[in-house]
Structures are given as structure tokens and as C-alpha cells.
Amino acid sequence: MNFQLSGKQLIAGQWVSSTSESLNAVNPATGETLTPAFAHATSAEVDAALQAAQRAFAVTRNLSVEQRIQLLEAIATQIMALGDALLQRAHAETGLPLARLTGERARTCGQLKHFAEVLREGSWTNAVIDTAEPQRQPLPKPDLRRVNRPIGPVVVFGASNFPFAYGACGGDTVSALAAGNSVVVKAHERHPGVNELFAHAVLAALKECGLPAEIFGLLQGSGATVGQALAKHPATQAIGFTGSKRAGRALFDLAAARPVPIPVFAEMGSVNPLVILPGALAERSEAIAAGLAQSITLGTGQFCTKPGLIFLVSSSVTETFLAQLTKNMATVPAATMLTSDMQKHFCTTTNNFQKITGVKTLLAATPAGFASMSPLLLAVDSTTWQANSELHEEAFGPGALLVLCRDLADLQSSLTHTSGNLTATLHTGSTDAVNDVQAVTQELTEHAGRVIFNGFPTGVEVCAAMVHGGPYPATTAPATTSVGALAIHRFVRPVSFQNAPDALLPMELQSANPRGIWRVVNGQRTQAALHA
DSSP, rough: OOOOOHHHHHHHTEEEOOSOEEEEEBTTTTTOSSSSOEEEOHHHHHHHHHHHHHHHHHHHHHOOOHHHHHHHHHHHHHHHHHHHHHHHHHHHHHHHHHHHHHHHHHHHHHHHHHHHHHHHOGGGOOOOEEETTTTTTOOOOOOOEEEEOOOOEEEEOOOOOOOTTTTSSSHHHHHHHHOOOOOEEEEEEEEEHHHHHHHHHHHHHHHHOOOOOGGGEEEOSSSIIHHHHHHHTTTEEEEEEEEEHHHHHHHHHHHSSSSSOOOOOOOOOOOOEEEOHHHHHHHHHHHHHHHHHHHGGGGOOOOOTOOOOEEEEESSSHHHHHHHHHHHHHSSOEOOOOOOHHHHHHHHHHHHHHSSSTEEEEEEEEEETTTEEEOOEEEHHHHHHHHGGGGGGOOOOOOOEEEEEESHHHHHHHHTTOOOEEEEEEEEOTTTHHHHHHHHHHHHHHHHEEEEESSSOOOOOOTOOOOOOOTSSSSSTOOOOOOSSGGGGGGEEEEEEOOOGGGOOGGGSSSTTTTTOOEETTEEEEOOOOOO
């Protein structure tokens, strides 16, 4: 498919614009201003998009599972039909290599197909049936049946670092649509063209499936104006967000202050602590140094799972490891960051780190080009790290801070000062005491949504067991995940039906179990039908 970018908003299937105020994407590798200009959505357009989404919800909540599956699979097909135009525009807007973008496109389509399978399998509905006991004494027991139902129009804020997997057709949008909701996407300001192309793909898929175009909308503009209006609009029933702690917390506070508060599922900052125990360092320091250098600098350090905080026990072996890690990172060339603003923020944050007495620079970073950056490596003793909360903040870019502890007790004590994270990693060796490994594992589990052993956290598998979430400030909703099958649970709510006629029940709760899904019936998991 070849589309001429309009620079407009997609509302109820129409590309519209009613303002001269606009923004342009900028190529972070060259500083070139890209065309066309994209109009800022007005307050009237925000209202129109959400009114359309509210009307569409009356349709989406009643779509059959087969219709939702057809839509998700059609969107995946239409994304692939965008061809090289999508990759080239993303390359221009983000500076990300074409090979990386090709892989991310495959992941994005894989997410759509994954949720199609989630719908087919059916356990996401959490169907539970407790049949009546009319003879029970002293009071009869009613028939109660519970199932998950869609929550309503969802607003999705696209991310900067994964323009496909967390963009207009990313995990938030896909899981919201799969649950039976309508969606309005607030496109990320740095890649408006990519998001418009995705919107064309969704619009084509809706037409192919014979579904209302109002199910999906796309708005362009700044988070400070368009984003706030979306969060405050009474039709918005939930928000999915991936980005900075500042912006995520602002949305969370706005949503909580509404007359009718709504949930905000915000993935925010994460330093992703990585612990290397002495046994691991003694047995394979060189291999760990090589893998860690790659993980820290992957994607110019702009992965939300980048290990930015490394804990070790000081020793002569540790000194050798620091030299190995520094050498490995020094061989990584400067690379383009997503925006010049991110480059500046990384420099400001890490410069402030280096002003603190006790922080040692092992490898100095150098800004290069319009938005490029070379790797940075800092080290600090545990006492200084614990005493300076500034050192606990995320530095989003190709760098890491190593915290050198006096002994294992000091290391475990230091871990208690870490905040919530998406991931935590532990490297162990054969000589590390079981009790020490268990104690560190327990502490890391309290601070992260995913704990990795003897590996590296960069890379997130899209599967049923994945948790891509964590305690605040990693997310505003630590009981949820934004990746994997459980992501759909963010955009549903449980509803119980008491003594309802069978014909009025959702299919998942009907006695005959017409979908053949697994259900919990009177405490037993079964696919069997209920007999009258």
C-alpha cells in the first residue's frame, strides 16, 4: 500500500484538520526537518474522537470472538502491506537501523497474532460458575457466574523507543482491541508519520472486516495539551502509556483527580538492577563483561530493560572485571539516540552524577553529531550510592553505574534501597552459598516484575508467562503487565451474573459452553457443559 501522509487526525474514519498549529518530525541522525507538518489536534477534535470511540464501544463490546480475531489478523496483514514505506519513514523519524525496525515490525505483527490466539484459547475471560443450591440451609445459594467484560474506550500514548511495538498498533492498542474496546491513540510527537501509516493500516483492516471506522482514532499533538485533554475526557475509561516518569505520573494524577477516576497503566522509569555475586565473577567475568557491555549499549541504551545499575562486591577480581567491562564498552561506537533532547537529558543526568564526590568515571561519554552518544561507565561505593538519591535515577542512554559493596551483607543492604523496576538480574556461580543466592533473589523479587538468572534483561518475549511491569515507579499498576497474554486484563473488568437466564449470559458463561473454553465450575477446572 502506498499512502500520501496527510498530517491530519483520524476521526470516525475521516482525515480531518481544523488548525494551522503543527509539528514536524526531525531526523535525529541528521537534524533534517521532515515533511509533511502534522496538525495539532484541537479540543473539538479530541472531543469528536472520543465521542466516536464511545459510540463504537456499543459495537465492540458485542463483537464475537471470531470478529475480534479477524480484525487483529487483518491489522497484521495490513501492516505488512505497508511494505518498505513504513520502515523508511521509521528510519527517518527515529534513526533506528532498518534491520532493527524490520525485526520490530515482525514482533508487532506477532503481538497481533498472539492476542488472536489468546482470544481463541479463552482463559483470559476468567469464566467462573458457582451453580445454585436451592436446598441449602439456612438460605438457598443463588446461581452466580463471573466473566471479564471490556472496560470502555481506551486512550493509548505511543512510546518513543519502540515506534512499532509500542506505537499506534503496539501492545496497548492490541490488547485493548482484543478485549473488546474502542481505542484512540495519541501519536508520539517524534514519529507522527509512522503512527499515521499504522492508522491507515487499521482503517483498511476495519473496512476489510466490515466494522465501524469509529473503533480506532489517531490524534497528533503535544502531550501537554492533547494528552491532558484525552486524560480528562469523560468518555475515556482507561489509559495505556509508555514513557517517562514525569509524563506518566502527570497522567496518573490527572486521571485520579477526575470526577470519576480511571485506571492509568503507565510504564515509566526503570534502572533494572543487575547483581553479580563473587562466584559468578570468579568463574566467568570475561563472558559477563562482554554480555553486559552489549546489553547496556543495545539500541544506544534506550531499552526500558537496560541494566543501568550493577551491584558487585569489591575484590581484586572485581577490579579485573571493571577493566574488562570498560574495555568492551570502549569498543562500542557512538550511535544515534532517538532525539537530540534525549541526548541532552542523558548528558545532564550523568554529568550531575559525576559531580557527586565518590563517583568515578571509568569511561567518559562524548556527544557526537546531532543526537549521537558514545558509551559511559561510572562506579561508586555503596555508602555514597545509598546516601545520594540522585544516583538512583534512570539515565536513559548508553551508560551504567556500578555500585561497589564491601561484602555480601552490604550488597544485600544496598538492594533494599532500590525502587521498583521492570527487571532485576542475578548472576551466580557454583561457589556462591545457597543462602546468599536465596536472600538476594528474595530481595530482587520484591523490587521487580521479572527476575533473570545468569543472563541479561534486554529483550522481552511476547508469551503467556511474561511480566513486563513492576512496582512504582516502573509502573503505576504493579499487578499488571504491558506485554504478554495478561496485558488484556488491564482493559477488562469482572462482572457477575446472578440467576441470569441462560440465553442472556455471555457465551463464556452459558451452560452448554458453546465456545468449549476452560472454566472453573464449582471449584473445578473443566471444559464440560453443564447439564440442566
